[in-house]
Amino acid sequence: MNAVEFILAGMLAAATPFLLAALGEMVVERAGVLNLGVEGLMALGAVIAFIVVYHGGGHFLGFITAGISAALLSLVFAFIALGFRANQVATGLAIGILGQGLSALFGKTYESLTVKGLPKIAIPGLSEIPVIGGLFVQDIVVWLSLLATLVIWATFAFTKTGLVIRAVGENPKAAHAIGYPVIGVRVAAVAFGGMMAGFAGAYASVIYTPLWADGMIAGRGWIAIALVVFGTWLTGRIFLGACLFGAVSLMSLAAQATGLDLPSQLLSSLPYLVTIIVLGIISADRRRLKMNGVASLGEPFEH
Amino acid sequence: MSIPVFAFLPGLVRRERASLAATLLAPLGALLVAIVLNLGLYMVMGRNPLAVLHAMVLEPFLSWASFSEVLLKTGPLLLIAQGLAIGFRAKVFNIGAEGQFILGAIFASAIPIWFPQATGGWIWPAMLLLGAIGGALWASITAFWRVRLNANEILVSLMLSLVAAQFLYYLLLGPWKDPNGFNFPQSVMFQYDAMVPTLITGTRVNVSLLIALAWSVAAWVFMQKSFIGYKLQVGGLAPRAAGYAGFNEGWAIWLSLLIGGFAAGLAGAAEVAGPLGQLQRSISTGYGYAAIIVAYIGGLHPIGIVISSVVMAVIYIGGDNAMVSANLPIAAVRVFQGSLLLAYLIAVAFVRYRLEWPHAAHRSPS
Numbered sequence: 001m002n003a004v005e006f007i008l009a010g011m012l013a014a015a016t017p018f019l020l021a022a023l024g025e026m027v028v029e030r031a032g033v034l035n036l037g038v039e040g041l042m043a044l045g046a047v048i049a050f051i052v053v054y055h056g057g058g059h060f061l062g063f064i065t066a067g068i069s070a071a072l073l074s075l076v077f078a079f080i081a082l083g084f085r086a087n088q089v090a091t092g093l094a095i096g097i098l099g100q101g102l103s104a105l106f107g108k109t110y111e112s113l114t115v116k117g118l119p120k121i122a123i124p125g126l127s128e129i130p131v132i133g134g135l136f137v138q139d140i141v142v143w144l145s146l147l148a149t150l151v152i153w154a155t156f157a158f159t160k161t162g163l164v165i166r167a168v169g170e171n172p173k174a175a176h177a178i179g180y181p182v183i184g185v186r187v188a189a190v191a192f193g194g195m196m197a198g199f200a201g202a203y204a205s206v207i208y209t210p211l212w213a214d215g216m217i218a219g220r221g222w223i224a225i226a227l228v229v230f231g232t233w234l235t236g237r238i239f240l241g242a243c244l245f246g247a248v249s250l251m252s253l254a255a256q257a258t259g260l261d262l263p264s265q266l267l268s269s270l271p272y273l274v275t276i277i278v279l280g281i282i283s284a285d286r287r288r289l290k291m292n293g294v295a296s297l298g299e300p301f302e303h
Numbered sequence: 304m305s306i307p308v309f310a311f312l313p314g315l316v317r318r319e320r321a322s323l324a325a326t327l328l329a330p331l332g333a334l335l336v337a338i339v340l341n342l343g344l345y346m347v348m349g350r351n352p353l354a355v356l357h358a359m360v361l362e363p364f365l366s367w368a369s370f371s372e373v374l375l376k377t378g379p380l381l382l383i384a385q386g387l388a389i390g391f392r393a394k395v396f397n398i399g400a401e402g403q404f405i406l407g408a409i410f411a412s413a414i415p416i417w418f419p420q421a422t423g424g425w426i427w428p429a430m431l432l433l434g435a436i437g438g439a440l441w442a443s444i445t446a447f448w449r450v451r452l453n454a455n456e457i458l459v460s461l462m463l464s465l466v467a468a469q470f471l472y473y474l475l476l477g478p479w480k481d482p483n484g485f486n487f488p489q490s491v492m493f494q495y496d497a498m499v500p501t502l503i504t505g506t507r508v509n510v511s512l513l514i515a516l517a518w519s520v521a522a523w524v525f526m527q528k529s530f531i532g533y534k535l536q537v538g539g540l541a542p543r544a545a546g547y548a549g550f551n552e553g554w555a556i557w558l559s560l561l562i563g564g565f566a567a568g569l570a571g572a573a574e575v576a577g578p579l580g581q582l583q584r585s586i587s588t589g590y591g592y593a594a595i596i597v598a599y600i601g602g603l604h605p606i607g608i609v610i611s612s613v614v615m616a617v618i619y620i621g622g623d624n625a626m627v628s629a630n631l632p633i634a635a636v637r638v639f640q641g642s643l644l645l646a647y648l649i650a651v652a653f654v655r656y657r658l659e660w661p662h663a664a665h666r667s668p669s
Contacts, residue, residue, distance in 0.1 A: 036457065040641075056576055083651035086317065089396050089457065090599055091648055097592060098641025104634030105348075214634075219465045225460045272462040272469075279459060280452040286503035289453070302317075 003254045007247050008133025012142050013208055017042070017200040017247025019145055021224035022231070022238050023152055024196025029228055030156070031189035032169035034298040035077055036092030039221030041101020046205035046217060047103040051154040052116045053206045061139075066194050066202035067195040073099055076096030078187045081279025085300035096221070104214045114211040153235035167190060169294045172301045182301050197221065219272060221262055226275045230282050232292035241278075248274050305573045315656040325653040330600050330611065333647035340646070341639050345631065354629045359621030373504035373577060377615035379570035380402070381515040383508040383594035384612055385522040386566025392526065394539040395417075397560050399445060399460025400567040401591025402467035403438035406621060407568025408575045410437025410470060412582040415493040426496040431514070438568015441467065446560040450553040456560070464532045464591065472631055475584055490582040499577045511573035516609075518566065523605035524619035535559065567591060588619070589637070596644045602651075615640075 021038050028035050053060040069100035073095060079092040081285065118139040126136040141182045158163035167175040168185045205212060223245060231238030252267035283289060338360070342352040363373050377435060383400050390397045395402075411434035414426060421625040448454040456539030477489040484491070526532040538545040538555045546552065570590065575582050597615045622636035 055448075076645065080648050084649050085656070086648035086652060090595075090644065093398065093592075093595060094641050094644035094648065095595075096641075097637055098645065099636030101634050101639075101641055105632055107636055108634065193556045219462070222458065222461050226455075226462075229455065230460070248368075263473050263477065264471040269466045269469040272465045276448070276454075276459055276462050276466075278446050279454045279462075283448075283454040284452045286453050 002246060003258065005131055006237030006254055006257075007250045008132055009137065011243055011245045011246040012135065012138055012146075013019045013246070015242040016142055016145050016248050017204045017208065017220050018224050018227060018247070019149065019239060020200035020203065021197045021221055021225040023149060023235065025225055026228045026231070026233055026235065026238055027152065027165065027196075028189050028193035029294055029297055030169045031165050031186045031234060032172060032294055032296040032301070033078075033081065033186050033190055034088045034092065035074065035081075035095070035190060035193055036089060036225065036264055037077055037095030037099060038193075038224050039076070039217055039219070040073055040096035040103075041194050041197035042099075042201035042204070042217045042224075043103035043138070043215075044073055044099045047107040047110075047201075047212065048198070050110060050113075050115065050205045051106065051210045053210075054212075055111060056149045059118055059206060062206050063199055064204045066198040068198070070099075070201065071191045071194040072199025073102075074190050074197070075187070075275040076114035077194075078190040082183055082186055082190070082211075082300075084142050085302065088217050088298045100215075100217075107212050107283060110212040113213065114205055114210065139207060141207055145203075149239050156235065169296060170262055172296055173303070176301075182303075186301070197224075199212045200224070223271060223275050226228060226279055227287075229276055232282070232288060233294060234292060245271060245274070272277035274277030307350060313653065313658040313660045316659045318439045318655055318657055321654050322657075329650035329654060330602070330647060333339030333643060334614065336641060336646040336650075337643040341635070342668055344638065345629075347634070350629050356626050357629055358625040358628045359618070359632075364622045364626045368506070369624070370506050373391030373613065373616045373620050374503075374508045374512055376504070377515050377516045378512045378577075379511075379590050380516055380597050380615050381609065381612040382511075382570040382573070382596035383563075383567045383590060384601065384608045384637075384643050385515075385519050385605060386563040388598040388601065388605070388608055389522060389526060389532075389535065390516070391537040391598055392539050392603050393535065393555050393559045394542070395556050395559035396457045397442065397445065397450075397460050397563040398457055398595060399442070399464045399591070400429045400563060400594055401587060401589070402442045402460070402464030403564040403567035404550050404571035404591050405467040405471050405575075406441040407434035407438035408582060408586045409474065409571075410434050410568065411425055412479070412490060412493075412575050415492055415497040419491060419494060422494070422496050422599050424496065426494075427499050430497060430576050431499070431511075431569055434572020434575075435565045435569040438566070438571060439564040441568070442560040442564025443557075446557045447564045449560075453558060456556070456617075460560075461565050467537075471582075471586070472584065475582065479582060480582075485488050487640050488584045492581050493576070497576055498580060499582060508633055509573075509577045511570075511577055514569070515575070518569075519605050519609055522608075526605060531558070541564065545547070553668070554586050593619075593640055599644060600647050618643075 024210060025038055025280050048069045049062035049066035054060055055165040066108055077091055077095045080086045081088045120137045122141050127133045164180055164185060168182050172182045227238055230241040248271050252270050255262060255267055268295045304329045307601055317377060342356060345579045348351050363369050387397060387400055390586040409564045411430040414430050445456050445460040481489055481491045499511050502508045502510050502512060535555050538550055574586055584628045593615055597611045601611035626630040626633050
């Protein structure tokens with residue numbers, strides 16, 4: 001297997017934690033709320049899923065409990081940031097610190113333990129194509145994540161629900177005047193984002209690298225938030241961005257395997273450096289950012 | 304139109320003027336709530352809450368030895384938080400103080416690592432200055448990205464912190480590793496002149512605490528008395544008004560980030576030239592993130608921050624104590640920090656708002 005095949009085969013799995021968390025955050029931000037606690041929500045989901053799977057609860061239950069617990073923590077965010085109109089940046093940071101602390105606390109006795117991942121499902125025919133065949137051999141969660149991407153895209157493209165979420169994010173006063181429950185929609189969006197971050201963390205800890213280590217999320221929650229900006233709040237572009245980051249994280253592995261003499265720390269910081277550079281390039285196009293951005297992002301709603 | 308399901312909940316009503324009582328009581332109330340919540344958590348974990356309470360809240364004050372450790376921890380938190388608060392007031396969210404702290408430690412360490420034989424009273428002041436410059440330089444990347452490329456400073460400064468940690472590991476496992484250090488990721492021990500002089504004999508408290516206090520006075524003068532500080536605050540409170548008045552936003556971002564980076568770098572330098580005496584992998588136990596909490600709990604006010612940095616130092620030392628005496632995992636400190644900030648953010652809502660219960664709302668004319 002050469003490097004290209006290696007990256008193509010593993011890209012989607014590596015991209016899945018980014019994709020799930022970023023799509024969740026996109027929905028939250030489309031509703032006008034900035035939740036910076038994604039890293040902590042992912043960490044909490046990761047540890048809960050790991051504990052459930054480790055004790056024989058199975059992957060399905062692991063994902064469900066991870067999604068629920070991260071959603072509950074994100075509701076704490078909603079209670080404070082939306083209920084008390086607190087500064088969303090500070091609230092998100094606090095949720096992030098709390099989530100990471102809780103994950104370290106719960107995971108303390110599980111450090112370095114491992115669980116079994118999930119088998120890969122190959123699509124007959126497609127998976128035998130040379131070079132790109134590896135793309136079609138993925139575990140069930142990757143396939144479901146792609147389905148979720150499609151559903152979220154369709155929701156914003158075609159449904160009234162998508163329209164209401166966008167209205168609440170663009171012009172909450174007008175949405176309120178028409179009779180939409182602005183706070184209710186925002187709370188629901190935050191809970192959805194929390195659940196997705198929980199799934200993302202679960203994927204990282206029980207499927208992608210099925211072992212527990214404190215701090216294993218390693219900035220992926222923050223990169224997911226950056227991905228929402230890269231994707232200019234559009235589902236398709238966020239998907240492409242997640243694939244790019246999946247590929248980047250594999251590239252550092254591939255580079256090590258080929259015996260390229262680069263310090264491993266440089267390779268570990270590659271995703272962060274790419275984030276910084278891409279963020280600069282995308283943000284420099286102020287017009288596009290303004291066109292697709294969410295008008296009331298991060299502002300408390302008062303009527 | 305309100306949602307019928309939530310109709311039984313009280314609503315927030317804006318006060319005519321900010322409540323001074325709530326401003327002063329918010330941090331205290333938040334601290335009490337956080338203590339009660341966390342003690343509950345320790346009980347669920349099967350720890351004796353009274354033992355933890357004793358270790359965390361009382362023990363740091365019971366002996367001069369442990370209180371001096373509190374003072375030692377106060378220094379870096381105070382330095383970083385004062386710097387960050389200036390930026391936060393200008394609505395520049397530099398959350399990468401951790402990385403600026405690390406770069407400060409690295410820059411400062413360059414002198415004793417490259418010139419281990421050097422002697423003289425100039426060495427430690429030069430290290431502190433170089434560290435502060437290193438922190439400011441690291442922060443200037445974020446400032447450039449924000450001002451010239453319009454990139455979000457929260458994400459850029461945080462990513463740079465993760466890069467800084469990797470850069471530190473690279474140095475400690477590679478070029479700066481102590482050749483006689485049994486392969487531990489740490490540098491050589493620094494020479495005597497590379498150490499900040501001790502302030503109180505018999506303790507590890509050093510002159511950097513005085514520097515942090517002087518920095519606090521400077522922050523107070525800058526924010527409350529100077530025109531530049533006033534311009535920064537106006538920019539944060541009313542960006543449009545600031546624009547009409549000719550206050551340049553880009554300039555405010557540069558200034559905020561450079562001040563924050565300078566202070567965090569200084570703190571990092573003081574840590575390696577102080578209690579540590581060498582560059583190590585664990586130079587920071589999350590000071591950069593804890594200082595964000597310190598800044599908020601202190602009400603982003605220089606005087607409040609002096610108090611809140613002592614409180615946060617007590618939490619650190621108390622957490623260490625509880626780890627030893629009550630077998631509490633060290634992660635409990637992070638849980639406490641997070642819940643403290645959350646409790647504060649609720650409490651501080653009552654500065655500007657009061658609760659109004661639904662039945663009262665019907666009677667009040669609107």
